[in-house]
Amino acid sequence: MRYSPSVKNSVRQFRRKGWSLNQIKAETRTPITTIRTWISDIVLSKEQQDILEKRIQTALQGGRARVQTLWKEERLQKEKILLQKGKASIANLTRREFFIAGIALYWAEGFKNLHERRLGFCNSDPEMILFC
Numbered sequence: 001m002r003y004s005p006s007v008k009n010s011v012r013q014f015r016r017k018g019w020s021l022n023q024i025k026a027e028t029r030t031p032i033t034t035i036r037t038w039i040s041d042i043v044l045s046k047e048q049q050d051i052l053e054k055r056i057q058t059a060l061q062g063g064r065a066r067v068q069t070l071w072k073e074e075r076l077q078k079e080k081i082l083l084q085k086g087k088a089s090i091a092n093l094t095r096r097e098f099f100i101a102g103i104a105l106y107w108a109e110g111f112k113n114l115h116e117r118r119l120g121f122c123n124s125d126p127e128m129i130l131f132c
Helices: 005-016 021-028 032-039 046-089 095-109 126-131
Strands: 110-113 118-121
Touching: 005 021, 005 032, 021 032, 095 110, 095 118
Parallel strands: none
Antiparallel strands: 110 118
């Protein structure tokens, strides 16, 4: 496709001002490959390069934050579903099953004090403590 000389001049002016290729593309609706060809001889100053690099880093950080938020929401949703399934599967524990679960928890989180002749359970999860 042929572009008018005014479009080419605009592209070159934008680049001299330190615009990114995507900014120029959005403004002029010109393909990036064409823009690259037209601006290949233009060298950006160190300050312009730093500004573009900072903009890239800011965009990356924003993207990372969005992805982390999405992953956290997905993980919490999966945990919620698994918790519901788990509660449903152990809703009707027999006394023996309950006893065995208690022994397993003691083994993993319990302690005994022979001097005072007592057993204990140490865990910061309130639901785990309620179970015991």
